[in-house]
Amino acid sequence: MKADLGDLNAFLAVAQARGFRDAARNVGSSASTLSEAVRRLETRLGVRLLHRTTRSVKLTEAGMRLVERLRPALDEVEAALDVINLFRDRPAGTLRLNVPVSAARLVLPAILPGFLADYPDIQIEVVADDGFVDMVASGCDAGIRYDERLEQDMIAMPIGPRVQRFATAASPAYLDARGRPGHPRDLLAHACLRGRFTSGALTSPWEFERDGEIVRVEPQGPLIASVAGAADLLVDMAIGGSGIVSLFEDWLRPAIDRGVLEPVLPEWWQAFSGPYLYYSGRRLLPPPLRAFIEHIRANAPAVSN
The missing domain is CATH 3.40.190.10 (Periplasmic binding protein-like II)
Incomplete structure (x- = not known):
């Protein structure tokens, strides 16, 4: 049974986005166009592929089976077309x-x-x-x-x-007022600005290393911000004197070089392999x-x- 490649791509886009509107934004089309394409595909196949409600779209068992086989197949089609670029x-x-x-x-x-x-x-x-x-x-x-x-x-x-490093830093004004930590455990007495991953997990404990000794601390503080979308807010809050921030050294380096942030415990900054x-x-x-x-x-x- 032949199926239109455009209709198959439309169905896959809706299945991956779990909705017509999000799929339309992802592929630069309209929700009505995608809906019509899926309807044509279902009519041609003679089986329902999606359960539609006013709020959500869910795959039927037939739809799930089709997605499992369709994604690799369309990848191969795309790869075959890409061969033309060799010319x-x-x-x-x-x-x-x-x-x-x-x-x-x-x-x-x-x-x-x-x-x-x-x-x-x-x-x-x-x-x-x-x-x-x-x-x-x-x-x-x-x-x-x-x-x-x-x-x-x-x-x-x-x-x-x-090689990259995690770094900690704070504004000179904050450190003048609250003191400069001499050991990672001193951070427990400071206001620490923490991040949260997309998964919901906090970027803690903070881990430090010097001469083979590893120290982990569970910092506390007035602010938790999403690392994915608000890391710059953590930096700006640290510059504003709200506390100590821990991020990639390269993320903090411009502020450190400008003097608006001061390194904290640099001899303890832990290195890790690059991406x-x-x-x-x-x-x-x-x-x-x-x-x-x-x-x-x-x-x-x-x-x-």
Whole structure:
């Protein structure tokens, strides 16, 4: 039985977004257009694929089975069409990246300008998401994650700085008023500005390390903000004298260099390995992704510490 490829893509978009309106925003269409496409597909197949209510959309058992088989199949169709790019003088198309907010802020700005200058026919779409997602199922070509967050059956290559550190800092005025901690446990007597991940977990305990000794403390303080969307608020509150903040060193470095934040316990700042670009090794690489990988390899010394 033949089915229209556009209708199949419309159904998959609705299934992944779990709603017609969100799916329409994701694919740049209208909810009514997607609804009509799904209705045509259901009529052609002779089976209901979605349970629709005024508030939600849920997959039927038939719909769930179709999604399981459809996503890999459409990926292969897209990869087959991408082969045409091999006959172009320059790679073209869209590269979709799923990255944590920290990578969008601290890693990609050092890489993307040069890449886009070298490949003007490629468009980058970045999804900043601190949650642990299935990169392939989300429709992205590649992702950036730290080694402990890599998905199985993925190829990983270093991207960006190979060593990073967590740093703590506060405004000089705050430290003049409250005192400067000499040991991580001294933080228990201070106002600490904490973050919360998308999962709901707090960015605590704060962990410090010096000469092989690891110290973990559970800080308390007046503010908790989403790391995914309000990390800059944590920095601004620290600059304003509200307490001590703990974030990536590169995130705090501009404020430290300007003198509006002062390092706290720098000899205890803990280092960790840098991020990795990861992608599926089970499919033909789309030309935009292949070009991005080659760019990372060719410019590794320029973007690594």
